[in-house]
Amino acid sequence: MGGYEIIGNRDKAIAIVEIEKGENSKKIAEDIMNKHKNVKTVLKKMSERKGVIRTRSYRIICGNKDTKVVHIEYGYRLFLDPRKVYFSPREGTERQRLASLVQKGEKIMLMFAGIGPIAVAIAKKQPDVEIVAIEINQDAVKYMKKNIEINKLQGKIKAVLGDVKKEAKKYSKEFDRIIMPLPHKSELFLDEALDCIKPNGWIHLYVIRGEEEIQEVAQDIAKKINAKKFFIKKVLPYAPRVNKYCIDLML
Numbered sequence: 001m002g003g004y005e006i007i008g009n010r011d012k013a014i015a016i017v018e019i020e021k022g023e024n025s026k027k028i029a030e031d032i033m034n035k036h037k038n039v040k041t042v043l044k045k046m047s048e049r050k051g052v053i054r055t056r057s058y059r060i061i062c063g064n065k066d067t068k069v070v071h072i073e074y075g076y077r078l079f080l081d082p083r084k085v086y087f088s089p090r091e092g093t094e095r096q097r098l099a100s101l102v103q104k105g106e107k108i109m110l111m112f113a114g115i116g117p118i119a120v121a122i123a124k125k126q127p128d129v130e131i132v133a134i135e136i137n138q139d140a141v142k143y144m145k146k147n148i149e150i151n152k153l154q155g156k157i158k159a160v161l162g163d164v165k166k167e168a169k170k171y172s173k174e175f176d177r178i179i180m181p182l183p184h185k186s187e188l189f190l191d192e193a194l195d196c197i198k199p200n201g202w203i204h205l206y207v208i209r210g211e212e213e214i215q216e217v218a219q220d221i222a223k224k225i226n227a228k229k230f231f232i233k234k235v236l237p238y239a240p241r242v243n244k245y246c247i248d249l250m251l
Ligand SMILES: C[S@@+](CC[C@H](N)C(=O)[O-])C[C@H]1O[C@@H](n2cnc3c(N)ncnc32)[C@H](O)[C@@H]1O
Pocket: 052, 053, 054, 086, 087, 088, 091, 111, 112, 113, 114, 115, 116, 117, 118, 134, 135, 136, 137, 140, 162, 163, 164, 165, 181, 182, 183
């Protein structure tokens, strides 16, 4: 088995599992459900993440057909259906890192917001913020609105359904921080970020790159956008010697 991750809480959770050819799916699912009594559904990954909305295909190999779940991390709740939206429980630590950088009174643009986990993590840690969270997947925006509500963050996070290319045009030089968590394509939206960021603001750009090239890639991006300084943070491994990184750039 290629490993599994669990999304949910003590009462109801879903296991997402990678099963290799020739392995007994049913047996693997039953073992997981016996070990984790809160797991009510086991989903088998049937594809890589794909398309604009970055979801993948799954097959239910055991349990309940209702795959909606409330994931709990760092004291906040995230309602979602992994079959309809992107969500990674492994990025909770990175969400906390971002949240800890935010200062009182900041105005933040969260591009590619998904179900809003980054926005919720920030607003929970630093209540004096205003976040504009833009997302193109209608289902994800529906869950983000619910997540704003269940975490009592109304008035702090504005969920916007739309394409960042279009929505970002409505703002000019008014954000202290812009977060760009679309690692395969973030760089294509840097012009929009530059139009929206204030002088001395921070851009957090996510990329997937090889270990040997990341320093040079970050340097080139910093030069291209005239950043005063930059830091590289390794977020998660992606493939052998390839990682997801966040490049923190100060304008
Ligand atoms: C890698 S996911 C990250 C989601 C979320 N930030 C999180 O951490 O869970 C990227 C998200 O960007 C959205 N997306 C892709 N292209 C977009 C665009 N042009 N405008 C707005 N959202 C977009 C996808 O639907 C997806 O939900």
